Amino acid sequence: MPVLDLQQLNQFLAEHFPQGDQYGVLESVGRGSAVMRLAVSEQHLRPGGSVSGPAMMALADVAVYAALLTRIGPVALAVTSNLNINFLRKPLADADLIADARMLKVGRMLAVGEVYLYSGKAAAAEASDPVAHATLTYAIPQ
Amino acid sequence: MPVLDLQQLNQFLAEHFPQGDQYGVLESVGRGSAVMRLAVSEQHLRPGGSVSGPAMMALADVAVYAALLTRIGPVALAVTSNLNINFLRKPLADADLIADARMLKVGRMLAVGEVYLYSGKAAAAEASDPVAHATLTYAIPQ
Amino acid sequence: MPVLDLQQLNQFLAEHFPQGDQYGVLESVGRGSAVMRLAVSEQHLRPGGSVSGPAMMALADVAVYAALLTRIGPVALAVTSNLNINFLRKPLADADLIADARMLKVGRMLAVGEVYLYSGKAAAAEASDPVAHATLTYAIPQ
Amino acid sequence: MPVLDLQQLNQFLAEHFPQGDQYGVLESVGRGSAVMRLAVSEQHLRPGGSVSGPAMMALADVAVYAALLTRIGPVALAVTSNLNINFLRKPLADADLIADARMLKVGRMLAVGEVYLYSGKAAAAEASDPVAHATLTYAIPQ
Secondary structure (H helix, E strand, C coil): CCCCCHHHHHHHHHHHCCCHHHCCEEEEEECCEEEEEECCCHHHECCCCCECHHHHHHHHHHHHHHHHHHHHCCCCCCEEEEEEEEECCCCCCCCCEEEEEEEEEECCCEEEEEEEEEECCHHHHCCCCCCEEEEEEEECCC | CCCCCHHHHHHHHHHHCCCHHHCCEEEEEECCEEEEEECCCHHHECCCCCECHHHHHHHHHHHHHHHHHHHHCCCCCCEEEEEEEEECCCCCCCCCEEEEEEEEEECCCEEEEEEEEEECCHHHHCCCCCCEEEEEEEECCC | CCCCCHHHHHHHHHHHCCCHHHCCEEEEEECCEEEEEECCCHHHECCCCCECHHHHHHHHHHHHHHHHHHHHCCCCCCEEEEEEEEECCCCCCCCCEEEEEEEEEECCCEEEEEEEEEECCHHHHCCCCCCEEEEEEEECCC | CCCCCHHHHHHHHHHHCCCHHHCCEEEEEECCEEEEEECCCHHHECCCCCECHHHHHHHHHHHHHHHHHHHHCCCCCCEEEEEEEEECCCCCCCCCEEEEEEEEEECCCEEEEEEEEEECCHHHHCCCCCCEEEEEEEECCC
16 A cells, blocks of 8 residues: 555645646556656647657656655655656657656665656556656655 | 857757747857756746756756757757756755756767756856766657 | 567577677567576676676666567667666575566667566566666667 | 775775676776776677677776775775666777776765776777766665
């Protein structure tokens, strides 16, 4: 069972990421996992209608952070120390962006997670090919 | 000599990144290098006053992209295929963010660059320790 | 169906990686996926009995390369352009290392894959936590 | 001044990396920096005469580790947690590989360094374009 449920996690994120709704909305959480959805709007687009890289990176970061919090509880001070992202395909402009994140390791000092980003409507998205994949490391203050 | 000078590059970026001023402003360009400055404002901050990771990643991406354009000219279609960033220190909240980018390789298909992010006023910044370091790969359409 | 079957792929790897048996042995292949096993021996160990990072990186590289070949056929010239690896847990010294690789994207110019490394006997390994996770990018010559 | 001088560091590496001479030899150290040289031989080559990726990754890892030790002293237990490498150009087969490493951050828990790999004779190498660039993170046990 996650340490924080969906409602608690949403409340925590809202307090600690005031601009957070531009990063996406939590859809579900598990123990060490989280799914977020970003309703893509004008502010996330590049000319030509593609979702911008920074919008994808921000979503990836918050989704893995949420997955981490389901394990360690509301620790605002866990900080991203490394992010590596591969952009795989051009996301659709008129579709949501879905982030499917899970932790690969949660240690005392370091936690590592990965996240797949999909373009499309929630249910169908995970059946399709990912538009990006990222791994993130967080340092957990002692 | 860069293929594009500072004014041409600024114009190109303004056309292709309409939200681009939130990513930073070009200060200087060389052949395969570019320096950008982000005037940190409320929208770039996390609670506690730290510059957000996504703001730093966006700046890193645009700065290396600008460095690339000084080599290959105005190719709007070069796309980021990989970004790897290490967050090293907490940036100051009341200081600009300076990105110092240069290309490590510009091939026919792939280009790779690196960028150091510094926190502080332009001149002094580069003498200080970087707050982040990123490497980026761009795919160049044939 | 993979473009190359297990036997063809083993033969190709043996020709093109003469030192390859120190990197591991193919156990199975699918379309865009491959499982390799490294029988850990003295040459792969650090003092204290831990498998060395380079041994893990070599295994990760060959496993994803094999997964790629199941899609594009025997192209000796595909070259690794980026590798990002997170070391998650200390591998057991007296256990095999299992690499479970799959492609995330196979484009005309670029291919990206990921691989989980497990420590243990083949069947049981995948049920356990990974000791490392890597993503790799290959440039495919035109 | 480095915490360890060249001779002390060589001795420490020889004890802790018994296969280490296949990884390269220290040429010089500074405070937070190290230069290593790998005399490329048959065991490091791929068919066609190119230096193998794993040989380059091993050299990158040991060089940054040496740079770290010049700051924190002989701590055998610092472990690599992340390595990201971009392969930029094909190294020469009949030339040494030079690694020029320096630390970007040495914190209490985490240390991050970068390294450029050059192909060629020591003095001339650094004037040429790098064949690879890597960043590495080490976790420092408390």
